[in-house]
Amino acid sequence: MALVLIGTGGAAFWWLHQPIVGGDAPLELAIEPGTTPRGVARDAVAAGARADARLLYAWFRVSGQDRAIKAGNYELPPGTTPRDLLQKLVRGEESLRALTLVEGWNWRQVRQALAREDQLKPDSAGLTDEALMAQLGRPGVRPEGRFFPDTYTYAKGSSDIAVLRRALHAMDRKLEAVWAQRAADTPLKSADEALILASIVEKETGRASDRATIAGVFTNRLRIGMMLQTDPTVIYGLGERFDGNLRRRDLLADTPWNTYTRTGLPPTPIAMPGKASLLAAVQPAQTRALYFVAKGDGASHFSESLEEHNRAVNRYQRGQQ
Numbered sequence: 001m002a003l004v005l006i007g008t009g010g011a012a013f014w015w016l017h018q019p020i021v022g023g024d025a026p027l028e029l030a031i032e033p034g035t036t037p038r039g040v041a042r043d044a045v046a047a048g049a050r051a052d053a054r055l056l057y058a059w060f061r062v063s064g065q066d067r068a069i070k071a072g073n074y075e076l077p078p079g080t081t082p083r084d085l086l087q088k089l090v091r092g093e094e095s096l097r098a099l100t101l102v103e104g105w106n107w108r109q110v111r112q113a114l115a116r117e118d119q120l121k122p123d124s125a126g127l128t129d130e131a132l133m134a135q136l137g138r139p140g141v142r143p144e145g146r147f148f149p150d151t152y153t154y155a156k157g158s159s160d161i162a163v164l165r166r167a168l169h170a171m172d173r174k175l176e177a178v179w180a181q182r183a184a185d186t187p188l189k190s191a192d193e194a195l196i197l198a199s200i201v202e203k204e205t206g207r208a209s210d211r212a213t214i215a216g217v218f219t220n221r222l223r224i225g226m227m228l229q230t231d232p233t234v235i236y237g238l239g240e241r242f243d244g245n246l247r248r249r250d251l252l253a254d255t256p257w258n259t260y261t262r263t264g265l266p267p268t269p270i271a272m273p274g275k276a277s278l279l280a281a282v283q284p285a286q287t288r289a290l291y292f293v294a295k296g297d298g299a300s301h302f303s304e305s306l307e308e309h310n311r312a313v314n315r316y317q318r319g320q321q
Helices: 002-006 009-016 037-047 053-063 082-091 107-116 129-135 160-179 191-204 208-224 231-241 248-252 275-282 306-316
Strands: 027-031 072-076 096-100 151-155 291-294 300-303
Touching: 009 082, 027 037, 037 053, 053 082, 072 082, 096 107, 107 160, 129 160, 151 160, 160 191, 160 275, 191 208, 191 231, 191 275, 208 275, 208 291, 208 300, 231 248, 291 306, 300 306
Parallel strands: none
Antiparallel strands: 027 072, 096 151, 291 300
16 A cells, blocks of 8 residues: 555655755654654644655655654754655754853853743753752752753753753763862862862953963962952852942851851852863962952952052052052
8 A cells, every 4th residue: 555655666756855845944843752653744744744644654664664763853944855854753853952051150040041941841940959959869969060061952842951960960070070180289178179169260260361370379278278258259149139249248248158258168169160160170270379359351460478469459450550
């Protein structure tokens, strides 16, 4: 019957190479798991393919690949032929979207980015941070900084939890790799501490060439028990109360992340560090500097003494020579 429906010889060859998708826009075809080859042919026609569903099904059968068709979400561009369609379905060439997690983003920004992706299933939206991390296999771990900033592709209709799981495992791999390369004299006691320091370096770095030296300053302070006194941790501790203007009273308001009131590293990362900041945290520049101040052009001025630092602050922050 299949051979009768599809015809033989030249007629079959001609039909297999005729476009079944016209117009200017691609057709979206969703194949649910468990759909039979006959159902796939019907779904293709229902989506707008200009073909007889019986002929499509016959082609699937005659090809011998009908059982290799994969479920998923597909885009069929104009000009797609029956042969193109089957190849796409057998190869599982789903239409992919992309989500970019940006270096320096905090967890709140990650949540917001996931919510904007209308092609992702918002499975994490109704979960607390604690419940989500438990579902990801990290019960009791806070999500801040645990996901590697990168671009992740996904098929339409994928779960946002699946994307987060990939980003989580990516950070695991990156962190494990850089921790194995740590300097012998690092004051950091664990890979988690390296992640925390890297997140601070990420937020403090205005120019990439300064990153390792900034890490060196914080490393020096950790070695001698000096407070880190870094504004981004204070801002993180303020959370949504921060209005864009950091005041003296904010520096004095104690939170677990206020490095002006507490020594050592804060209890968690404050953002997602990229690979360069991770590496800088474990391999900081060899420097005697204990201070740095932004120069206003993205770069920082580094000082070994408080006296020198105060002069730099007057010059670059207060406009005094």
